[in-house]
Amino acid sequence: MATQTGETRSGGETRERILDVAEVLFTEHGFEGTSMRLITGNAGVNLAAANYHFGTKEALFQAVFHRRLTQLNRMRLDALDQMELEAEGLPLKASQVLEGFFGPVLAMATDTRHGGHTFMRLLGRTYTEPAQFIRKFMAEEFSDVISRYSDALRRALPGVPLAEIMWRLHFMMGAVSYAISGIDALQLVSGRFDDDPAQLAPRLMSFLLGGLRAPLPDLISPHAQLPTGGVGDGAFAPDFGAARA
Amino acid sequence: MATQTGETRSGGETRERILDVAEVLFTEHGFEGTSMRLITGNAGVNLAAANYHFGTKEALFQAVFHRRLTQLNRMRLDALDQMELEAEGLPLKASQVLEGFFGPVLAMATDTRHGGHTFMRLLGRTYTEPAQFIRKFMAEEFSDVISRYSDALRRALPGVPLAEIMWRLHFMMGAVSYAISGIDALQLVSGRFDDDPAQLAPRLMSFLLGGLRAPLPDLISPHAQLPTGGVGDGAFAPDFGAARA
DNA sequence: GTATGATTAAAACGAACGTTTGAACGCGGG
DNA sequence: CCCGCGTTCAAACGTTCGTTTTAATCATAC
Numbered sequence: 001m002a003t004q005t006g007e008t009r010s011g012g013e014t015r016e017r018i019l020d021v022a023e024v025l026f027t028e029h030g031f032e033g034t035s036m037r038l039i040t041g042n043a044g045v046n047l048a049a050a051n052y053h054f055g056t057k058e059a060l061f062q063a064v065f066h067r068r069l070t071q072l073n074r075m076r077l078d079a080l081d082q083m084e085l086e087a088e089g090l091p092l093k094a095s096q097v098l099e100g101f102f103g104p105v106l107a108m109a110t111d112t113r114h115g116g117h118t119f120m121r122l123l124g125r126t127y128t129e130p131a132q133f134i135r136k137f138m139a140e141e142f143s144d145v146i147s148r149y150s151d152a153l154r155r156a157l158p159g160v161p162l163a164e165i166m167w168r169l170h171f172m173m174g175a176v177s178y179a180i181s182g183i184d185a186l187q188l189v190s191g192r193f194d195d196d197p198a199q200l201a202p203r204l205m206s207f208l209l210g211g212l213r214a215p216l217p218d219l220i221s222p223h224a225q226l227p228t229g230g231v232g233d234g235a236f237a238p239d240f241g242a243a244r245a
Numbered sequence: 246m247a248t249q250t251g252e253t254r255s256g257g258e259t260r261e262r263i264l265d266v267a268e269v270l271f272t273e274h275g276f277e278g279t280s281m282r283l284i285t286g287n288a289g290v291n292l293a294a295a296n297y298h299f300g301t302k303e304a305l306f307q308a309v310f311h312r313r314l315t316q317l318n319r320m321r322l323d324a325l326d327q328m329e330l331e332a333e334g335l336p337l338k339a340s341q342v343l344e345g346f347f348g349p350v351l352a353m354a355t356d357t358r359h360g361g362h363t364f365m366r367l368l369g370r371t372y373t374e375p376a377q378f379i380r381k382f383m384a385e386e387f388s389d390v391i392s393r394y395s396d397a398l399r400r401a402l403p404g405v406p407l408a409e410i411m412w413r414l415h416f417m418m419g420a421v422s423y424a425i426s427g428i429d430a431l432q433l434v435s436g437r438f439d440d441d442p443a444q445l446a447p448r449l450m451s452f453l454l455g456g457l458r459a460p461l462p463d464l465i466s467p468h469a470q471l472p473t474g475g476v477g478d479g480a481f482a483p484d485f486g487a488a489r490a
Numbered sequence: 491g492t493a494t495g496a497t498t499a500a501a502a503c504g505a506a507c508g509t510t511t512g513a514a515c516g517c518g519g520g
Numbered sequence: 521c522c523c524g525c526g527t528t529c530a531a532a533c534g535t536t537c538g539t540t541t542t543a544a545t546c547a548t549a550c
Contacts, residue, residue, distance in 0.1 A: 014527080032277035036508060046529055051509060053527095127423075164448070167424075171452045174423025175416040178372075202462035203409070207416045214455020217447035259497080281538060291498055296539060298497095491550100498545070507536070514529070520522090 015053045017043045023064050023115060027122040031061055031134075058133050065126075068108075068119045069141045075104035076145050080152060091155040098208055101149050102176055106201050109180040124177030157213075164216060172208050179204050260298045262288045268309050268360060272367040276306055276379075303378050310371075313353075313364045314386045320349035321390050325397060336400040343453055346394050347421055351446050354425040369422030402457075409461060417453050424449050 021043040025034045036057055040047045054060040079100035083092055108116035126134060146169075153165050179200060266288040270279045281302055285292045299305040324345035328337055353361035371379060391414075398410050424445060 030275060030277060032275055035506075037506080046527095047508095048510080048530085049528060057508065167448050168452055170423055171420040171449065174419040174421070175456070176419070177423065178415055178419025179412075199462075199464050202464060203412050204416065206459045206462035207413055207456040210459020211420070211452040211456035214451045217444075217451035219444050219447060280536075282536085291500080292538095293500085293540080294498065302538065493550085494548085496546085496548100499543085501541085501543100503538100503540070505537080505539105508534100510533070511531085512529100513531105515527080516525105517527105518523105518525090520524100 014043075014045050014049055018045060018050055018053065018060070019064055019067060020115060022060055023068075023122065024118050026061060026064060027118050027125070030125070031057075036060075062133070062137055064119075064122075065137070065141070068116070068123075072104055072108060073141065073145045076101060077148065079103065080148055084152070091158070092152055094153065094156045094212055095205070095209055097149060097152045097156050098172070098205065098212065100152075101145075102172070102204070102208065105176060105180070106204070110197050110200070121181040124181040127173070127177060153212075160216065168212050171211060175208060175211070176204065259288075259290050259294055263290060263295055263298060263305070264309055264312060265360060267305055268313075268367065269363050271306060271309060272363050272370070275370075276302075281305075307378070307382055309364075309367075310382070310386070313361070313368075317349055317353060318386065318390045321346060322393065324348065325393055329397070336403070337397055339398065339401045339457055340450070340454055342394060342397045342401050343417070343450065343457065345397075346390075347417070347449070347453065350421060350425070351449070355442050355445070366426040369426040372418070372422060398457075405461065413457050416456060420453060420456070421449065 018039060022034070022039045025039055025042065028034075029038075036050050037047055039060075040050050050060060054063055080097075083096055083100055105120060109120040111117060127138070150162070150165060150169060153169065154160070154162055157165065263284060267279070267284045270284055270287065273279075274283075281295050282292055284305075285295050295305060299308055325342075328341055328345055350365060354365040356362060372383070395407070395410060395414060398414065399405070399407055402410065
């Protein structure tokens with residue numbers, strides 16, 4: 001009220017406010033579906049302020065990711081460091097590795113007070129976004145964590161080929177992503193049921209461990225590596241063929 | 246060359262061509278990121294033709310989905326009908342149910358000749374899109390299949406609560422979605438490795454069955470229902486708290 | 491051969507987009 | 521007191537968007 005136009009905000013408050021609002025709106029409407037005007041409007045700041053602080057819309061999007069991913073991956077690496085320290089050179093248990101990798105994700109996802117929930121939905125959604133500039137920095141942000149954790153998993157599951165571990169890590173990331181981002185999608189499709197967020201973690205962890213430690217599949221050509229458990233019945237009807245009218 | 250301007254196309258060829266191109270471009274750039282001009286331009290048809298045939302961009306998007314989803318869910322229901330017929334009233338095996346549900350998906354996903362591969366990536370990506378008009382008809386297209394298959398799963402896994410089955414179905418859909426849409430995302434993050442598409446199905450099926458049949462988690466409040474297998478160690482560090490600077 | 495109805499072409503519509511501009515503002519140190 | 525610097529402001533830039541409009545073109549029936 002002191003001056004004619006808007007009041008001046010302290011320090012980096014405008015910047016942080018833009019980041020917070022952008023995180024929510026990018027989650028709700030996607031990158032292309034969110035306009036700079038919508039972001040700055042909801043944040044109560046001037047349109048040009050966004051370009052002043054971040055340059056371009058792409059850079060703003062990256063800044064949203066960088067702020068959270070740095071924190072997330074730091075938590076993951078710290079957890080792994082501590083577990084490996086306590087293990088004194090012995091391989092970790094698979095459940096420990098999973099907890100180190102997905103624990104921070106779930107903690108962030110169920111934290112509604114600091115916006116982590118919103119971001120994790122955005123992350124899951126963005127992981128499959130093919131936009132070039134997104135893929136680029138996603139790879140950079142993740143490569144360290146992936147290599148450290150795939151290594152820990154390889155030691156936790158001796159005899160399982162590395163390719164299999166990578167695939168299962170990939171599958172697990174999909175399950176976690178859906179677990180976080182698709183709760184309403186699930187309700188939408190199946191009506192209401194037990195969705196207590198406090199029970200999501202044990203549910204998910206049990207599922208992930210079951211999948212990670214499942215018997216190895218019968219692969220087509222190469223030498224089978226471990227006993228399989230009657231999984232390979234049925235060949236997934238590979239002939240899709242001329243089914244399209 | 247017979248006439249001054251373009252040649253006329255037969256019957257519904259223009260319509261089909263628009264659908265095919267739209268499917269590819271929606272997959273690559275998303276709904277908001279794909280313009281009608283890009284679609285019609287790549288299809289070699291006039292811009293107005295798209296609005297003539299489909300009315301609006303949203304209706305075109307729905308048409309893309311309807312064409313494939315109808316086929317996909319028909320395959321799923323047919324497979325379930327036949328399996329239940331052959332079972333003569335006895336419950337199906339969990340592996341059968343999974344194969345009926347995800348088999349058509351994988352068959353479509355690995356079929357590069359008829360564009361199914363493209364569509365399945367689009368489906369996985371769209372499942373978590375929060376756009377209202379998308380959620381609406383996704384629910385309609387899927388509700389039949391979900392209720393039939395969740396019922397079959399419930400009979401295949403007696404003693405497992407329905408809520409648990411729905412959650413695991415949800416987790417599995419996430420894993421399958423990533424398996425289909427994120428192959429390059431995986432390579433991007435971990436370098437090249439074995440990605441023979443013919444081996445994706447057995448790999449995925451093994452993982453899914455392991456997760457589906459995993460021991461039930463220790464839930465916080467309610468009565469435990471089945472013996473659990475030492476999964477509940479660690480509580481996923483629920484205090485995320487003031488970690489943000 | 492020509493009238494008819496379906497389909498396409500080309501151009502234009504207003505609105506919304508990301509970004510830039512140049513002036514005004516608040517506030518610290520001379 | 522005022523000047524310089526970081527920041528915010530209103531306004532405008534040129535482009536692209538989804539959609540509509542008007543006229544031309546085609547296949548077909550008479």
